Amino acid sequence: MTKWWQNAVVYQIYPSSFQDSNGDGLGDLNGITKRLDYLHELGVDILWLSPIYKSPQVDNGYDISDYRAINPDYGSMEDFDTLQKKAHSLGMKIMMDLVVNHTSNQHELFKQSKSSKDNKYRDYYIWRDGKNGHEPNNWESFFTGSAWKYDDVTDQYYLHLFAPEQPDLNWENPAVRHSVYDMMNWWVNRGVDGFRMDVINYISKTEGLPDAPKSFGQKYANPEPLVANGPRIHEFLQEMNNNVLAGKDLVTVGETPAVTTEEALKYANIDGSELDMVFQFEHMGLDNDPITARWTDKKAKLTDIRANFTKWQKQLAGKAWNSLYWNNHDQPRVVSRFGNDKTEEYRVLSAKMLATMLHFQQGTPFIFQGEEIGMTNAYFDKLDDYVDLDSINAYHKIVDEDKQLDGTTMLKYLGMRSRDNARTPMQWDDSDYAGFSTTTTWEKVNPNYKQINVKNALSDENSIFYYYKKLITLRHNEDVITNGAYALVPGNENDENIFAYTRKNEKTTLLILLNYTDMELNHDYKIPKDAEILISNYKDEMRGTLRPYEAKVYKF
Ligand code: ISL
Secondary structure (H helix, E strand, O other), X not given: OOOHHHHOOEEEEOHHHOOOOOOOOOOOHHHHHHOHHHHHHHOOOEEEEOOOEEOOOOOOOOOOOEEXXXXXXXXXXXXXXXXXXXXXXXXXXXXXXXXXOXXXXXXXXXXXXXXXXXXXXXXXXXEEOOEOOEOOOOEEOOOOOEOEEEEOOOOEEEEOOOOOOOOEEOOOOHHHHHHHHHHHHHHXXXXXXXXXEOOHHHOOOOOOOOXXXXXXXXXXXXXXXXXXXXXXXXXXXXXXXXXXHOOOOOEEEEEOOOOOHHHHHHHOEOOOOOOOEEEOOHHHOOOOEOOOEOOOOOOOOHHHHHXXXXXXXXXXXXXXXXXXXXXXXXXXXXXXXXXXXXXXHHHHHHHHHHXXXXXXXXXXXXXXXXXXXXXXXXXXXXXXXXXXXXXXHHHHHHHHHOOOOOHHHHHHHHHHHOOHHHHOOOOOOOOHHHHOOOOOOOOOOOHHHHOOOHHHHHOOOOOHHHHHHHHHHHHHHOHHHHHOEEEEOOOOOOOOOEEEEEXXXXXXXXXXXXXXXXXXXXXXXXXOOOOEEEEEOOOOOOOOEEOOOOEEEEEO
């Protein structure tokens, strides 16, 4: 039986950058409400709102100080109700971002916890004594520096896997877990339809919090092996499921760095015991460097992309459910990263080709705002233009502290991989501030907004927008996209330029042919005589040849 979210498409809204309605340069809820008709026209089913809760905004809302209040800069609870009501009336569901590995250090519970060792909320967070005048262990924060912060009020350290302003909650404490479930139920009772759960597989840490294996010459070590998919994670998620999700028709997706297919079979099992899907990260690391990780200009090879997608498609088939994504607020723009934004022609062709590659797989696709018009990286050339703490901290660590890269090279790599590339304001039209705002914006508008914007996309029937719209419609109408078996076309396994796969159910077969390159290529992948083109990014059909970035899907 198909579940409603299995043939749905999710659209992620980054509230700060979607639409400003009150002229302060920052997006807001009324801005989103104003643009719901646009999203309805695109045809998406679920709107995932990045955090809209009260927050000091150290990490753009991923540091929450009150989970039952709206960030005043985004509007009020009433504005939220209006948004939700209108979305529902247009047939779109609301998915909330749930950030419960950590809170803000301004959260009332943390303030209490910090106040004394015997405060009744002390154990809501992870406090430890120092070791010989040092941090309790060698873990490095994902945003650089030690993952521990010393607090002189009680002469102890608290754990923060992310920024010091994001203390980790202690999930070992049942009272913490139940207060999270209560809060989730509070939102469910307000009418929300699901949750995207931030780093949810980090909530169970290895007992004893031991040191992590250190790379040569580094002061701190990556704690991921000791915090991701930890010992009690499945117990916690099953408990959450029992207390909140079971018996309700919600949709959930866990953000799970370092997740393997084996783990995903538990998290996203179709028995519904934990979550509905997870975001896997493996395909987001295919262009990483062994030493500098994300900070590189390496391009991912098609052979690696195909091997990874194929592994996830095959290993989850019939047992668990995949999420499908190229983009979100943490990743650079897909067309700049895996496609080609050097010319207008290639930008449009490669954006459509990459969309085709993803949207014909089995799973639930996620579109990040602006992806549907082929927004590109911002390529800021000054450190001053960057706003994201992750990007700024990484620059200082890699250039000033570790001296692994010089400043110019690191700026180039930030231009390619920084999270800010995703976070520039949505480009609605060619007026000042791209129709996003009427004043200087919190993060700079990408200068290419005069050409790349929604208004232009809507007036061009060959735009990327209408291509995405068609992909969404096809998913709604063609069962095989939801339930068909995935297979590589025999002989395609090692093809470095063409990706060829099929989806097949009892009635229908789809053949997806994709040219990952800017070259014209001949191929001998067989196409049955009676096959019809379901969608393509070129107007005319040429059999036996794939033009630059050509994507075509045959149905037979
Ligand atoms: O952003 C990253 C680099 O691509 C990741 O390391 C990221 O920090 C990780 O995927 C977790 O992301 C989530 O939690 C963070 C928040 O900054 C991210 O925006 C969020 O998606 C802490 O809440």
